[in-house]
Amino acid sequence: MTTLTPVRPQSDPAAPATVRPPGRRRWRGRAALVVLLLVCAVALLGPLFAPHAVTQPVDIPYAPGSGQAPLGTDQLGSDVLSRALSGGRTLVLTGLTVTAVVCALGAAAGMTAAYRKGWTDSLILRLADVLLGLPAFLLLSVVVVATGRGTAGVAVAAGLVLLPETVRVVRAATLRILGQDYVEVAIARGERAVSVLGREVLPNLAPVLAADAGIRFLGAVSVVATASFLGYGPQPPTADWGLMVMENRDGLTLQPLAVLVPAGLLLVLLLSTNLLLDAAFPGPSVRAAGRRKSRPAAEVPAAEVPDKTGELLTVRALRIEAEGGHAVLDGVDIGLAPGELLAVVGESGSGKSTLALAALGHVAPGLRHTGGGVRLDGRGVLHLDERSLRRLRASVCGYVAQDPRTALSPYLRVDAQLTEVLRARQVPKSQWPGRIERALRLAGLRPDEVVRRRPHQLSGGQRQRVALAVALSAEPRLLVLDEPTSALDTVTAAAFLADLTRLRHETRTAVLLISHDLGSVASVADRVAVMDAGRIVEQGSAEAVLSAPSSGRGRALAAAAGLVPTSALVPTPALVPTPAPGPTPAPGPGSGPALESGPAPESGLAPASATAPESATVPEPGPTPELGPADVSGPRVPLLAVAGVSLLRRTPVLDCVSLSLEPGDCLTVVGPSGSGKSTLLRCLAGLDRPTDGGVRLSGEELARDVRDRSARQRRQVQLVPQDPYGSLNPRHTVAAIIGRPLRLGGDLPTDRQQRAVERLLDQVGLDVELAGRLPGALSGGQRQRVALARALATGPEVLLCDEVTSALDPSVAVGVVELIAGLRRDLGLAVVMVTHDLSVAARLGGRVAVLAEGRIRETGPADRVLSRPVHEVTRALVAAVPRRMRTAPAASLRSAASGEGGR
């Protein structure tokens, strides 16, 4: 029966609160609670106040209300009021009992299934399937046949009906929580199962369980009442709300109250529970979708933008505010001439995406346009009505969203994605095939390979190109690209930017390019505007902004891109403006032919000429010359030795990887996405189990599964996960997060532990006042530092860092990398850093291993690998770094290495 399933989406503990005014919600919740308590009081205490015995006839059947029976009588002449007062107690008590039992059993079974996985999981799920295989009231009937009619049988049946759904909800929620990095970290530091479930999972599961309990109570009351109605529960002459409806329905016309009163009481009970649930566990945030009919001109002061002759896009004194009046864009002025490429660069939250959308006449829900204006092709787009705005967009602009994973509709084939735009622009159907082909070619794709595919059959780079082709298909005069490369790996991103330059030459379209990475856009932009906190702080030619940034933000962005040396790495300015001696030219204007779409291993149908690693330089699998396996017979045993580690899934993920590390060593593992870097790190941490090969720590063999390693070994090897937003338990304070490994490690008195936490916070450059905060109140960089402090708390010898900078803004990332470099220096930690970002390798120094398709392709000292790459994969990676950036880090690296007395 369908009413028993949760109607609202399960509330996600991490979901932000809804935008509906919380005050109104709270008020409604309170009202619902009061009503619910009243009905429950009537149900539970009602029998005490019943004026007549429930079986006592007081009048003729179906008599209307009188002094004797204020609500009239039922089909046997008994008092409806007395029966109604008496008829809810069993129902409510049974409902509560069933709910409690179902939630307890469901939570236990769901958590067990999710945690144990394997056959336990299958068994529990199959049992749930069997129970769900019988529609609820058929199951009810079968159980009642077995137990006979009565409350006990109905309660058992209701439990069986409700249990599978709870098991599934709890299991799904537990799986989601278990997938979080903070749980992996807990497992990796050796927490027992009880502790993982109790400390890490349960606090995050509590809101789900509470919401589920409410839904199950609704279901239990529904089933029990319906069973009574069907005659399965209490037998006449017992007073029961459900039964009363059934008994008296024949007299509906004579005495409607005999049906209406019990039905109404049930209705109020269930609706108030429902409202209370809705108020207490709001669903995921729903923002009112902003759709504008026509805007009264008076709303925004008509600061008309002068129609500068020649400019395609003009933004003047644009101000956009958030709901609280905080300015997201503040007095922004930019202009874009036909054919020009303007790059707007800034950190996340600086307002650059808002600017891109405003250029197209779109103001996101929750924001308000409060001043200035935008003219696109001579028309004030922020004042247009929906219809004209759409026509203008269709005829003038093309837009490419940030993330290729979500930028295309998953339901449409590539050609259909393009035809929607062509149709919108009213291109005659006969021209469609030609237009589609031309747009795909312009975007650097081979039309015959991709037109019939859906987005999930394409690689990330291909998808971004399809999105570009969609934007190009209408032959726009303005192309707006919102961070088009931030979700691509460096090689793919460089190829994408190179293609952008080429297509500009071919189409003469103007481009507004939004980016957080000054380094990568420098080579393609005509002009650069730097944004900071909603303002344009610097604007000028790409050359000028790059070489001599005038604003603080500009300098920070340039520094983060590696264009200006940073003090921590280089004692003297070492900006060498000569091109790098690398063998491949940097991508830039005139780099000629269409570049390959990104690596597309999953499609298996990428262009055959795509980066072909099977060249002569591929080293044989097995020991590589520079990073051979531990030489056991030698005088020294390496701290960490990895010998021939392989991991086979459908295809080899890791293929005979060997490396070794001494104390204080730093090894940076770089490689394109999908090369197996993170898997290698997880094998070292014992979170993924290699199918072959072994890892030794100070000569001792490390078990493949972290749970089989000794406590000391677990303390010695610490992992810092990639995503700072998933690696800290949102329900624990910073002090608890950092303190837990300390407490687990030994018998540290509480006061010493507090001091230790403060010392660790200080060590990672955080204010000790943050100790009492929850992770939700920290920035990404701060979170990553907390994750580092947690790793340091065990006093590790090997620190495994998994793409720790990839989720951070460049300038924040630089700080974190420098912190790791400092920790390595100060504490003598051996660091294995996995990254796709070569500038991280340059900053850290030490050695670099290049991983591609599961094999180490090249290893060596960082400055040698970065300046004179040998393997094709390395060359592609190095070539993807903007030209001017490569020289500086290489130089800085040398000086840093010599200054450090590096090996």
Place this chain on the structure above:
Amino acid sequence: MRTLRRTAAGPVRRVAGALLVLLAVSVLVFAATEAAPGDAATARLGPQADAAAVDGVRAELGLDRPAPLRYLDWLGHAVRGDFGASYANGRPVGELVADRLGNSLVLGLAALAVLVPLAVGLGLWAGLRAGRRGDRLVSGTALGLAAVPEFVTGAVLMLVFAAGLGWLPAVSLLGAGQGPLDEPSVLVLPVLTLVSVCLAQNLRLVRAGVAEAARSPAVEAARLNGVPERRVALRLVLPAGLGPAVPMLARSVAYLLGGALVAESLFGYPGLAALLVDATASRDVPVVQAVALLGAAIAVTANLAADLAVPLLEPAQRHP
């Protein structure tokens, strides 16, 4: 290649899984009804028969054999449509069920024909307005209706439209030899009751999928590229609403076709429900077994169909 292997192996495994679930349900049904007192022997001889006579008949019918053997025997007959004779009146259960099944199917299909367009249409409409007044009204109403047990909704409908306004018959009794299609007005109130119960879940799933898709970067990009709203809604947004709703719809189908017990009982509609409710009350085991297995078969089939349909509707989900 991976796609090919999946699409080939998936359905086979799913069909096998569905058959296993059905088999397990049959064990459950048999085991539960074993617990009921009485069997075919006591039913034939009546409650006053002496123990020796009952034992004789048991031996004659093979009821003294161990339970697993009797289960296999029962299952063997059941798959051929032979569920034995009703304890209550001795008629073959197959006949009893067949009489009522047609009426139940007519009611269920009529409810589906109203439910599906309503759920999809309203879900799309509300999802595109997520968070605004129209959406809050539709979603709130649906949520409220879903919380109310069917017999209460039905009773209120009966009160208003039959007792109050007198537009429709309060009970849906049919004369001998009359089908529900001869007297379509008897279907209206049961259908309304059923739809009000099933609408909310389906509508909300469609709405949630639509609302999520409507906020997705892909849809925003299409709008910013000038694709008109109508095309956005039909081509980009609607498919996202159908995928998540299909499994729920399958459960509604199972519920509506597998015996809408409450609506049928309330309105006295001569479908399977009245048969089942009476049989349950009198512990007429063969009838309960037959109806339960039939309902389970419909439910499992509907779920299986949904499982097979979802990948077609949601290509991306199969390839994270």
